[in-house]
Amino acid sequence: MKTKTIILFLLALLVFNAPYSYSQLPKESESQKAQRMLWWTNARFGMFIHWGLYALPARHEWVKNYERLTNEQYRKYFENFNPDMYNPKEWAAMAKAAGMKYVVLTAKHHEGFCLFDSKYTDYKATNTPIGKDLIKEYVEAFRAEGLKVGFYYSLIDWHHPDYTVDRMHPQRQEQDSVYARLNKGRDMAKYREYMKNQVRELLTNYGEISIIWFDFSFPGKNGKGRADWDSEGLLKLARSLQPGIIVDDRLDLKDVEGGWDFTTPEQVKVAKWPEFNGKKIPWETCQTFSGSWGYYRDETSWKSNAQLIELLIESVSKGGNLLLNVGPTARGTFDYRAKDRLSGMGEWMKYNGRSVYGCTEAPEGFTAPANTLLTYNPVKKALYIHLLAYPMGSISLPGLADKVKYMQFLHDASEIRYRAAGGENPGDVIASLPVIQPPVEIPVIEVLLK
Ligand code: GLC
Numbered sequence: 001m002k003t004k005t006i007i008l009f010l011l012a013l014l015v016f017n018a019p020y021s022y023s024q025l026p027k028e029s030e031s032q033k034a035q036r037m038l039w040w041t042n043a044r045f046g047m048f049i050h051w052g053l054y055a056l057p058a059r060h061e062w063v064k065n066y067e068r069l070t071n072e073q074y075r076k077y078f079e080n081f082n083p084d085m086y087n088p089k090e091w092a093a094m095a096k097a098a099g100m101k102y103v104v105l106t107a108k109h110h111e112g113f114c115l116f117d118s119k120y121t122d123y124k125a126t127n128t129p130i131g132k133d134l135i136k137e138y139v140e141a142f143r144a145e146g147l148k149v150g151f152y153y154s155l156i157d158w159h160h161p162d163y164t165v166d167r168m169h170p171q172r173q174e175q176d177s178v179y180a181r182l183n184k185g186r187d188m189a190k191y192r193e194y195m196k197n198q199v200r201e202l203l204t205n206y207g208e209i210s211i212i213w214f215d216f217s218f219p220g221k222n223g224k225g226r227a228d229w230d231s232e233g234l235l236k237l238a239r240s241l242q243p244g245i246i247v248d249d250r251l252d253l254k255d256v257e258g259g260w261d262f263t264t265p266e267q268v269k270v271a272k273w274p275e276f277n278g279k280k281i282p283w284e285t286c287q288t289f290s291g292s293w294g295y296y297r298d299e300t301s302w303k304s305n306a307q308l309i310e311l312l313i314e315s316v317s318k319g320g321n322l323l324l325n326v327g328p329t330a331r332g333t334f335d336y337r338a339k340d341r342l343s344g345m346g347e348w349m350k351y352n353g354r355s356v357y358g359c360t361e362a363p364e365g366f367t368a369p370a371n372t373l374l375t376y377n378p379v380k381k382a383l384y385i386h387l388l389a390y391p392m393g394s395i396s397l398p399g400l401a402d403k404v405k406y407m408q409f410l411h412d413a414s415e416i417r418y419r420a421a422g423g424e425n426p427g428d429v430i431a432s433l434p435v436i437q438p439p440v441e442i443p444v445i446e447v448l449l450k
Contacts (some may be wrong), residue, residue: 010309025232028258029212036246038441040211041282043101043148043321044356044357045321047098047147048325050106051115051327052111053066056077056081057091057101058294059076059291060292061109061292061294062110064158074159082130082330085331088138090135090139091326091328092147097342097343098342098346102150103150103339104323105135105321106151107135107151109294113161116205117136118198121256150208150210151211153215155217155224155250156168157191161162161186162187162188162191162194164179165183167218167221188406198265199237212238213248214248215250216402229258231251247261248262254276261282263276263284267285267288270318270361274321278309284320285322285326286325287322292336293327295327302337308344310373312324315386317373324345348440354382355384358379361375366399369396370391372387372395374375375436382446383447384410386442393433394431394433397447400427400428401420404448404449406431407444407448408445410443410446411440
């Protein structure tokens with residue numbers, strides 16, 4: 001009897017004190033989740049903004065890590081942070097003109113610096129020469145342009161005194177044995193509290209927040225994962241404060257039901273629509289214009305407008321989103337290259353956005369002709385054929401015989417005439433195109449289906 005009571009008592013302890021009882025995340029059916037994410041899947045195109053103290057050195061947002069800088073060495077960027085030209089209304093107008101429907105800004109990146117006026121740290125914009133909460137204006141400006149507003153919040157923190165040195169830290173060491181000594185006095189439990197306090201601030205003080213991007217986990221030796229962050233606790237907090245919020249998959253909760261909403265292939269073109277447990281899942285690729293997320297003055301490997309437009313179409317053609325990053329300067333402006341790319345995309349989107357918004361992968365049975373990408377709008381029953389390499393005079397469209405109701409160029413709604421291929425390819429249709437490419441970076445044929 002006595003042992004039984006003790007066992008029961010121990011069991012109860014386990015159940016009620018288990019730090020990670022994953023059962024308590026809000027439950028949701030697949031269709032409820034799809035419904036919650038519908039605005040996001042329809043939007044397809046968003047702006048990422050990486051902005052922080054690293055805009056001053058202007059040589060990558062990981063500069064503190066790459067150059068193994070101490071807090072003291074990094075301090076000059078805090079002391080000189082004065083983005084006097086910061087006008088998020090301009091940012092928002094550029095994002096909107098580019099065709100973007102949502103935005104995610106780094107409220108705190110790995111360097112630990114906060115763009116918002118947090119009660120829990122001095123390491124924030126209000127204590128720099130600019131002296132104000134930069135998040136507040138950002139939220140207001142983008143909302144006013146009708147974009148959905150999100151935050152990126154770094155789990156990693158290279159400034160906080162309780163954040164333990166790990167293998168990703170600027171003060172990382174070659175020998176494993178020294179970590180224990182190095183981390184003496186650092187208390188991750190306090191850091192976990194700090195993160196919760198800040199996430200509470202971010203998701204309480206700025207109205208409706210549609211996305212939160214936690215970044216990132218690196219479990220394993222001298223790494224950090226769900227237990228270090230209390231990922232489940234953070235996520236529950238986020239969902240309780242903003243029930244509709246959409247969350248990325250970097251909390252190390254991939255195997256937990258409700259532990260993430262979308263997957264985040266970074267700087268890669270996926271080979272096909274990503275799957276998890278055999279099912280296609282919501283995804284968004286985040287991409288830079290060049291190689292760095294933060295403003296990088298001397299970076300020269302900028303993608304062209306055509307490459308960027310193709311990247312967007314590519315993503316939609318496999319059922320995904322594109323979150324395209326801008327790294328504003330330390331004056332608070334978008335640099336000339338970013339402006340050029342954004343306006344190039346906007347020019348294309350203005351006339352061709354119909355092949356992006358509300359579109360997805362073409363249904364099975366539709367084959368993309370060579371040098372084209374297909375997207376599909378299931379509501380309008382419209383197929384979009386993106387001509388990456390412009391054909392000469394005509395294009396043969398496989399499998400469309402008996403399916404076409406009407407065909408036109410998307411940019412000017414000019415009719416495209418077509419005929420059945422017949423002969424050896426009875427299922428195909430041959431569309432006649434002008435020999436000269438219309439003045440569109442990537443022309444699109446809109447096929448309205450029967
Ligand atoms: C990486 C980098 C980071 C960037 C992020 C964007 O995880 O650490 O600098 O913010 O990717 O996806």
